Amino acid sequence: MxxxxxxxxxxxxxxxxxxxxxxxxxxxxxxxxxVFGEEKxxxxxxxxxxxxxxxxxxADLAMGTADWYAENHIDLCLGEQVTGIDRDKQTxxxxxxxxxxxxxxxATGSYPFVPPIKGNEHPNCLVYRTLEDxxxxxxxxxxxxxxxxxxxxxxxxxxxxxxxxxxxxxxVVEFAPRLMPVQLDTDGGALxxxxxxELGVQVHTEKATTEIVEGEDARxxxxxxxxxxxxxxxxxxxxxxxxxxxxxxxxxxxIGERGGIVINDQCTTSDPHIHAIGECALxxxxxxxxxxxxYTMARTLASVLNGDQEAAFTGADMxxxxxxxxxxxxxxxxxxxxxxxxxxxxxxDEQAGHYRRMVISEDGKTLLGAILVGDNSHYDxxxxxxxxxxxxxxxxxxxxxxxxxxxxxxxxxxxLPETASICxxxxxxxxxxxxxxxxxxxxxxxxxxxxxxxxxCGGCAALLKNVVDSELxxxxxxxxxxxxxxxxxxxxDLFNIVKVNGIRTFRTLIREHGKGHGCDICKxxxxxxxxxxxxxxxxxxxxxxxxxxxxTFMANMQKNGTYSIVPRIPGGEITPDKLIVLGxxxxxxxxxxxxxxxxxxxxxxxTLSELPDIWxxxxxxxxxxxxxxxxxxxxxxxxxxxxxxxxxxxxxVGMAITLENRYKGLRAPHKVKMAVSGCTRECAxxxxxxxxxxxxENGWNLYVCGNGGMRPRHGxxxxxxxxxxxxxxxxxRVVMFYVRTADRLQRTSVWMENLEGGLDYLxxxxxxxxxxxxxxxxxHMADLVGTYQCEWKTAxxxxxxxxxxxEFVNAPSKKDPVQQWTTERDQRRPLVEGEPA
Amino acid sequence: MRARISWDVVxxxxxxxxxxxxxxxxxxxxxxxxxxxxxxxxxxxxxxTDPFTGKNVLARGITGDLKGQPVVASPLYKQHxxxxxxxxxxxxxxxxxxxxxxxxxxxxxxxxxTVNKESAAA
Numbered sequence: 001m002x003x004x005x006x007x008x009x010x011x012x013x014x015x016x017x018x019x020x021x022x023x024x025x026x027x028x029x030x031x032x033x034x035v036f037g038e039e040k041x042x043x044x045x046x047x048x049x050x051x052x053x054x055x056x057x058x059a060d061l062a063m064g065t066a067d068w069y070a071e072n073h074i075d076l077c078l079g080e081q082v083t084g085i086d087r088d089k090q091t092x093x094x095x096x097x098x099x100x101x102x103x104x105x106x107a108t109g110s111y112p113f114v115p116p117i118k119g120n121e122h123p124n125c126l127v128y129r130t131l132e133d134x135x136x137x138x139x140x141x142x143x144x145x146x147x148x149x150x151x152x153x154x155x156x157x158x159x160x161x162x163x164x165x166x167x168x169x170x171x172v173v174e175f176a177p178r179l180m181p182v183q184l185d186t187d188g189g190a191l192x193x194x195x196x197x198e199l200g201v202q203v204h205t206e207k208a209t210t211e212i213v214e215g216e217d218a219r220x221x222x223x224x225x226x227x228x229x230x231x232x233x234x235x236x237x238x239x240x241x242x243x244x245x246x247x248x249x250x251x252x253x254x255i256g257e258r259g260g261i262v263i264n265d266q267c268t269t270s271d272p273h274i275h276a277i278g279e280c281a282l283x284x285x286x287x288x289x290x291x292x293x294x295y296t297m298a299r300t301l302a303s304v305l306n307g308d309q310e311a312a313f314t315g316a317d318m319x320x321x322x323x324x325x326x327x328x329x330x331x332x333x334x335x336x337x338x339x340x341x342x343x344x345x346x347x348x349d350e351q352a353g354h355y356r357r358m359v360i361s362e363d364g365k366t367l368l369g370a371i372l373v374g375d376n377s378h379y380d381x382x383x384x385x386x387x388x389x390x391x392x393x394x395x396x397x398x399x400x401x402x403x404x405x406x407x408x409x410x411x412x413x414x415x416l417p418e419t420a421s422i423c424x425x426x427x428x429x430x431x432x433x434x435x436x437x438x439x440x441x442x443x444x445x446x447x448x449x450x451x452x453x454x455x456x457c458g459g460c461a462a463l464l465k466n467v468v469d470s471e472l473x474x475x476x477x478x479x480x481x482x483x484x485x486x487x488x489x490x491x492x493d494l495f496n497i498v499k500v501n502g503i504r505t506f507r508t509l510i511r512e513h514g515k516g517h518g519c520d521i522c523k524x525x526x527x528x529x530x531x532x533x534x535x536x537x538x539x540x541x542x543x544x545x546x547x548x549x550x551x552t553f554m555a556n557m558q559k560n561g562t563y564s565i566v567p568r569i570p571g572g573e574i575t576p577d578k579l580i581v582l583g584x585x586x587x588x589x590x591x592x593x594x595x596x597x598x599x600x601x602x603x604x605x606x607t608l609s610e611l612p613d614i615w616x617x618x619x620x621x622x623x624x625x626x627x628x629x630x631x632x633x634x635x636x637x638x639x640x641x642x643x644x645x646x647x648x649x650x651x652x653v654g655m656a657i658t659l660e661n662r663y664k665g666l667r668a669p670h671k672v673k674m675a676v677s678g679c680t681r682e683c684a685x686x687x688x689x690x691x692x693x694x695x696x697e698n699g700w701n702l703y704v705c706g707n708g709g710m711r712p713r714h715g716x717x718x719x720x721x722x723x724x725x726x727x728x729x730x731x732x733r734v735v736m737f738y739v740r741t742a743d744r745l746q747r748t749s750v751w752m753e754n755l756e757g758g759l760d761y762l763x764x765x766x767x768x769x770x771x772x773x774x775x776x777x778x779x780h781m782a783d784l785v786g787t788y789q790c791e792w793k794t795a796x797x798x799x800x801x802x803x804x805x806x807e808f809v810n811a812p813s814k815k816d817p818v819q820q821w822t823t824e825r826d827q828r829r830p831l832v833e834g835e836p837a
Numbered sequence: 838m839r840a841r842i843s844w845d846v847v848x849x850x851x852x853x854x855x856x857x858x859x860x861x862x863x864x865x866x867x868x869x870x871x872x873x874x875x876x877x878x879x880x881x882x883x884x885x886t887d888p889f890t891g892k893n894v895l896a897r898g899i900t901g902d903l904k905g906q907p908v909v910a911s912p913l914y915k916q917h918x919x920x921x922x923x924x925x926x927x928x929x930x931x932x933x934x935x936x937x938x939x940x941x942x943x944x945x946x947x948x949x950x951t952v953n954k955e956s957a958a959a
Contacts, residue, residue, distance in 0.1 A: 517900075518901045519901035519903055520899035520901060541855070544854060544857060545854065545855065546899075549897045557912055559913070561894045806859075808862040808867065809848045810848050810852075810861045810862055816867075818886075
């Protein structure tokens with residue numbers, strides 16, 4: 001059967017989500033898929049657009065990668081605008097030619113509405129929707145003082161935040177009597193206005209702009225209908241969106257009276273081969289200007305194309321929870337009490353700046369809607385009551401009263417029905433979470449990976465954690481953090497016990513705080529903690545038996561019982577002389593030689609007894625141990641930087657060497673990798689490391705908690721434009737906080753995801769010192785850096801320690817008879833089982 | 838061919854590593870000798886060969902106790918073996934060979950069955 005052609009017009013968040021959903025179904029194989037995007041950039045996250053001004057790049061905001069499209073055989077045509085659709089011939093037209101389709105998906109989104117005000121065509125009148133728009137705003141804001149946003153809705157306030165982060169004096173002009181008129185009521189709007197003004201954004205409500213003219217003190221002057229005026233250097237219109245339905249109109253698809261491509265429950269338009277999803281689509285007379293409903297349409301359409309007869313879009317919840325300019329705002333369901341007979345309960349604390357309103361049904365049994373300003377901590381509970389029709393308690397006001405005044409605690413996860421939606425971005429219900437837990441997920445991180453819950457806007461993080469913990473507990477999965485049967489403590493508890501009581505040996509710790517003799521779980525974990533606290537040699541008599549075999553012999557055991565050796569090559573920089581020594585040693589001991597991914601050289605096939613002799617030679621040539629065997633810093637990869645590269649803006653090699661020498665030898669809950677790139681081209685792949693540093697014109701951007709491996713994760717942007725000193729101080733703090741608080745064998749990514757509050761919390765602790773521990777963290781790191789020793793140098797110089805490396809203690813010259821070798825591509829390798837010698 | 842038993846001196850106390858193992862060569866092949874000074878008896882000897890892989894590595898595993906049994910964890914794939922019985926805790930069909938071991942003054946002796954070479958030659 002020849003494949004059908006599916007064309008998608010529009011590569012925004014919803015268009016991309018549709019492709020992700022479709023790619024996961026068997027139907028993906030039935031289609032040749034082509035995507036046309038008007039913008040030159042791959043789909044990106046418009047919800048977090050204002051982060052573009054606080055350091056995020058397109059790559060940070062991007063939803064997918066070009067590689068993903070290639071892997072899924074999706075032909076991606078960016079910057080190619082579709083100019084016409086011929087429904088009879090089933091073709092579309094672009095400046096490059098005509099393309100036939102069997103099925104066509106319109107995901108063209110919306111465009112910003114610019115009110116018809118005289119003078120609105122001035123070059124400093126702008127809109128806020130695309131990254132290109134943001135570039136224009138940045139250019140316009142250069143060297144001027146004031147900016148105005150027209151529109152006090154959700155997007156308008158986001159835009160005001162963007163102007164503020166550009167250093168402008170920001171104003172918001174709103175036609176309605178209050179901010180966010182759709183989501184908030186009079187009291188809520190008034191409180192939000194007050195809070196935003198406290199943050200330095202001036203709010204002007206009930207202002208109708210009549211014209212925009214040349215200004216006297218600034219570029220422009222806005223004249224209002226009440227004869228007042230406001231001078232400003234630039235104006236951003238954010239007065240709502242209109243569905244981008246021009247293409248659909250031009251080929252006579254059914255269009256709503258006020259715009260929007262009419263779709264049915266299957267997201268199909270008046271033409272059975274043309275479908276529409278997202279903000280361009282009009283369902284049941286409604287346009288949905290939020291991303292979650294768009295995603296729901298995308299999922300529905302993917303199911304429809306996959307042959308699911310039942311799939312239907314049945315509307316979407318428009319509840320929202322946001323942080324606007326740092327102020328919590330929440331709006332749920334029928335916030336304006338339009339349901340007949342609806343009643344209100346209000347709580348308004350002007351002193352604390354908290355406003356909460358509940359809209360309840362006439363019989364007082366169900367929650368219809370709610371408004372929250374200043375504190376969203378009640379949002380999750382209220383949303384669950386509203387969405388699931390859970391019967392309200394007898395005194396429903398307790399739900400919004402502060403606990404000190406008799407307020408009820410948050411709704412426990414047990415009270416939620418299976419159908420309760422936990423993550424609306426990815427449509428994950430409590431039942432879905434129970435399902436993956438039953439299928440084997442046993443912690444928060446794996447539930448997130450499996451369901452994608454809480455990986456969209458992240459608003460449901462706290463709720464998700466509660467549900468997962470409660471469900472695990474119900475199944476008798478030990479949510480117990482006990483490290484093993486010998487200690488009733490988590491790794492973090494053990495760390496504190498060791499530190500506070502000054503415990504220096506495993507023996508003392510288990511005698512005083514545990515039971516039995518220990519095992520291969522707790523011994524290496526405690527060895528790591530002792531190393532972090534006191535930094536004694538890992539082969540000291542008390543510590544030897546605690547180490548994993550790799551640490552015991554300071555080399556990596558391979559499958560045939562021999563070891564590999566990785567000398568440290570800081571930043572991947574090595575002199576020809578040292579390179580020659582590596583070659584000579586490898587040749588002398590017949591070691592298989594391979595370059596690692598971390599810009600080092602790995603020498604394989606050394607026997608236990610050869611290790612000290614090999615290291616003696618390496619140390620004499622100036623090498624140090626590379627800790628490839630330890631749960632510790634491995635390597636700091638670097639690109640060549642501005643010393644050689646035409647594009648480099650900082651000395652990335654120099655910084656990589658500084659970082660590698662600073663953190664080498666540090667013991668951590670798991671291995672730690674770092675990289676430094678000399679410019680935004682990112683040749684060192686720093687974003688896939690636990691700590692990634694990328695040079696900017698002004699210093700360094702720091703990304704944290706990335707990793708490669710089985711579940712790759714890009715690091716999160718943590719801080720921008722840091723000086724050398726600031727960079728090192730920040731890394732010191734994050735590393736130490738990780739080492740002290742992570743679970744055993746927990747990489748930084750999972751650690752961060754499991755911190756309640758996640759990245760924001762980590763930023764508060766490290767950048768704002770919210771726990772008041774930063775001095776201590778820095779001091780602890782300084783102590784560790786000051787007591788570094790090359791473990792191999794100490795070991796080869798100590799005859800007692802060298803004794804450990806005898807293969808057979810009573811037969812020094814005896815070779816292990818089970819090691820058998822062959823030659824492949826001119827190098828020695830172990831024989832595999834059954835292979836003739 | 839007739840098997841005989843001998844108590845071979847395999848090493849001295851100074852060769853042992855507390856709470857850990859060392860490998861020795863015996864007439865019966867490689868043997869791992871563990872010294873757990875906080876237990877009675879404190880000495881254990883099992884085959885040095887990991888039964889799952891056939892590689893000679895068990896002396897390099899981490900020792901400890903699980904549910905009261907003295908164990909060593911294979912450094913390759915982490916299965917646990919009871920040091921007294923040789924029983925693998927993860928797979929009841931797998932065992933490692935155990936050897937009687939004792940301290941004779943400063944010498945560590947392991948009882949190994951060996952092939953009687955004289956009668957083999959006869």
